[in-house]
Amino acid sequence: MKKVPMFNPIVEMDGDEMTRVLWKMIKDELILPFVDLKTEYYDLGLPNRDATNDQVTVDAANAIKVHHVGVKCSTITANLQRMQEYSLKKMWRSPNATIRAALDGTVFRTPILLSKIKPVVGCWERPVTIARHAYGDVYKAVEYRVPGAGKAELVFTDENGNETYRRTVAEFDGPGVLQAMHNRNDSIESFARACFEYALDRKEDLWFSTKDTISKEYDQTFKLIFQRIYDEEYRDRFEKANIKYFYTLIDDAAAKVIRSKGGMIWACKNYDGDVMSDLVAAAAGSLPMMSSVLVSPDGNFEYEAAHGTITDHYYRYLKGEAVSSNPLAIIFSWSGALRKRGELDNNSALMAFADALEDAGIQTMEEGILSQDLAILCDPADVVEVPDNAGLLKAIRSRLEANLAAQVELLSA
Numbered sequence: 001m002k003k004v005p006m007f008n009p010i011v012e013m014d015g016d017e018m019t020r021v022l023w024k025m026i027k028d029e030l031i032l033p034f035v036d037l038k039t040e041y042y043d044l045g046l047p048n049r050d051a052t053n054d055q056v057t058v059d060a061a062n063a064i065k066v067h068h069v070g071v072k073c074s075t076i077t078a079n080l081q082r083m084q085e086y087s088l089k090k091m092w093r094s095p096n097a098t099i100r101a102a103l104d105g106t107v108f109r110t111p112i113l114l115s116k117i118k119p120v121v122g123c124w125e126r127p128v129t130i131a132r133h134a135y136g137d138v139y140k141a142v143e144y145r146v147p148g149a150g151k152a153e154l155v156f157t158d159e160n161g162n163e164t165y166r167r168t169v170a171e172f173d174g175p176g177v178l179q180a181m182h183n184r185n186d187s188i189e190s191f192a193r194a195c196f197e198y199a200l201d202r203k204e205d206l207w208f209s210t211k212d213t214i215s216k217e218y219d220q221t222f223k224l225i226f227q228r229i230y231d232e233e234y235r236d237r238f239e240k241a242n243i244k245y246f247y248t249l250i251d252d253a254a255a256k257v258i259r260s261k262g263g264m265i266w267a268c269k270n271y272d273g274d275v276m277s278d279l280v281a282a283a284a285g286s287l288p289m290m291s292s293v294l295v296s297p298d299g300n301f302e303y304e305a306a307h308g309t310i311t312d313h314y315y316r317y318l319k320g321e322a323v324s325s326n327p328l329a330i331i332f333s334w335s336g337a338l339r340k341r342g343e344l345d346n347n348s349a350l351m352a353f354a355d356a357l358e359d360a361g362i363q364t365m366e367e368g369i370l371s372q373d374l375a376i377l378c379d380p381a382d383v384v385e386v387p388d389n390a391g392l393l394k395a396i397r398s399r400l401e402a403n404l405a406a407q408v409e410l411l412s413a
């Protein structure tokens with residue numbers, strides 16, 4: 001069979017531990033035999049980040065701005081224990097944080113659904129995607145414990161040193177707690193544009209929710225910025241694409257999403273998105289089944305699995321034990337990146353390959369050939385086999401070959 005051609009490269013970012021092992025196995029078994037793969041390769045594994053003083057992460061982020069599509073393997077975020085384990089020069093910043101900041105991106109998380117894994121929420125037919133604003137609010141708040149009676153005030157001094165606002169927050173009779181948080185219009189605007197772009201990309205409705213009835217300045221600002229950008233830049237394109245932008249209060253949105261069929265993108269402020277993405281993951285199935293894409297407002301896309309490097313599986317693998325990890329989110333990161341590359345390059349063969357690859361992964365699991373984490377979530381009667389990683393990828397490959405052969409037949413018919 002002729003390999004699928006690629007016209008432009010994608011930025012490939014390798015990672016750590018079990019996901020690094022799976023990365024190579026997936027490429028060897030499911031991509032390289034079928035695609036004339038063009039990538040610009042960056043090794044974001046912790047040893048190389050340390051050796052390059054983390055320059056490799058910055059270079060990779062810049063490369064995504066050039067090529068517009070990236071695919072990233074999970075990476076270790078350094079902490080004290082990892083510093084010792086890898087004898088690091090420094091506690092390097094999380095690569096995801098570096099890339100997110102460089103691309104000014106918003107993270108969208110979508111669960112991969114299988115009919116064998118019944119969502120806890122029975123009416124969900126299609127995935128619910130959570131878009132989380134990744135800047136500010138309580139994550140950049142200033143806070144402290146108030147020791148005793150006194151007055152707390154919120155003061156703003158402009159750049160010329162003039163005090164423009166002074167508001168009493170609370171008059172304390174005794175000890176308490178105090179917090180001040182902020183956000184920036186430019187960050188909210190980027191968040192809004194990334195959400196509108198992604199909704200158009202997925203052809204799904206965009207929901208946005210805050211608590212603007214209570215937070216009449218703070219949350220109201222989010223609501224107004226979204227509405228202005230929608231009216232000025234996206235209304236026409238949404239109407240043409242036959243999708244909707246819908247604003248509602250966060251509590252109303254929560255109630256409506258639970259009773260919906262799914263299939264929408266739900267944009268959330270930072271804290272809401274933190275909570276809702278884990279809630280949706282648990283409600284839809286399991287964390288290893290979460291796919292993730294970082295979208296920048298100017299149209300760069302970085303695909304990855306939402307899970308980490310599966311450290312415990314890696315240490316069992318190093319001991320020579322047979323390990324069964326779930327490869328679907330990594331496979332979907334590759335299919336997502338290849339499909340996007342195909343779209344940008346008008347390469348329909350590459351888009352068709354991405355579909356065939358995703359279908360092969362889903363089919364294998366639907367036929368009861370499962371990774372361990374899914375086997376325990378299914379009805380035991382549905383489990384046919386729980387192979388090790390190499391075995392599972394071989395099973396997926398045989399279905400991929402059949403799907404590709406069927407595509408060729410369809411084309412020549």
Ligand code: NAP
Nearest residue numbers: 074075076077288306307308309310311312325326327373
């Ligand atoms: P994790 O790697 O996601 O693993 C947590 C647990 O979830 C695993 O022990 C495993 O459970 C299960 N799991 C996750 N992915 C799985 C898969 N594909 N197949 C089967 N089971 C899976 O999270 P972590 O242990 O908290 O973090 C490990 C490292 O990953 C850390 O160094 C962290 O910094 C990094 N991390 C990176 C990213 C990223 O790059 N995007 C994200 C999160 C964490 P069982 O043990 O029960 O099988």
Ligand code: MG
Nearest residue numbers: 274275277278
């Ligand atoms: Mg969370």
